[in-house]
């Protein structure tokens with residue numbers, strides 16, 4: 001299907017001729033925003049097992065990968081996605097051992113690492129880049145919003161300059177950066193979303209994952225939701241805001257996802273987030289009706305992330 005934005009599937013087909021499947025891995029990491037290093041309790045929407053409720057941490061990393069490979073077509077190609085918590089939060093030798101454990105099969109073509117910008121340094125960037133001889137390497141960073149007040153409200157645990165610094169470092173090592181952004185965060189307006197998209201455009205990121213904020217059981221956000229302190233946005237609002245974000249987004253950025261994922265048994269609300277096909281269909285149809293495409297209202301601005309003599313300088 002010809003979508004009005006640059007999809008991950010189209011990129012994968014260009015590169016590999018087929019769509020790659022994803023193996024979601026629990027690498028046995030924790031998060032500095034939960035263990036007290038930079039915060040406790042984590043981001044307000046993060047559950048006890050982060051996004052990894054469907055994963056099986058009792059299996060070794062290799063066994064998790066083997067289980068996925070065994071279930072599918074032997075010709076399939078794969079992305080090994082270290083998803084749960086902060087997957088660069090350990091000593092480099094531990095990281096290497098865990099990444100190596102997932103990369104035993106040549107059908108795995110992408111090593112995809114989900115992490116936080118405050119857990120990227122030069123040693124880690126160099127380690128990740130060393131895998132580029134073996135496969136593609138992607139780094140996923142959870143920004144959620146470029147509004148510092150929102151970041152404090154959701155207990156993100158780092159400031160925007162940390163994100164800029166990490167993106168610069170990863171770019172120095174030619175590592176593609178995929179950013180997670182949430183629409184409908186407490187107190188945010190459409191203007192905040194536009195500002196976050198402009199901020200991302202200035203970082204020349206490579207990919208984006210968008211979804212609306214949903215409420216999982218046993219989170220701080222669940223308490224806010226049940227006490228009436230937080231009301232999720234409607235599906236209609238999400239579609240409007242997501243379309244607006246896409247029209248402003250740099251057309252070179254690959255859209256990895258436009259919906260959230262949550263097990264039904266853990267979802268408190270809103271129910272509409274599980275209607276993924278309806279969300280994607282509505283965005284497609286509405287954008288096409290309006291004659292909109294990704295980046296149709298994009299304006300290029302100087303980069304904040306490329307380490308060269310640009311007009312910008314940041315005070316860290």
Ligand code: SF4
Pocket residue numbers: 031032033034041042043046047050084085086116142156
């Ligand atoms: S950074 Fe990620 S793993 Fe850590 S608390 Fe926030 S959402 Fe959870």
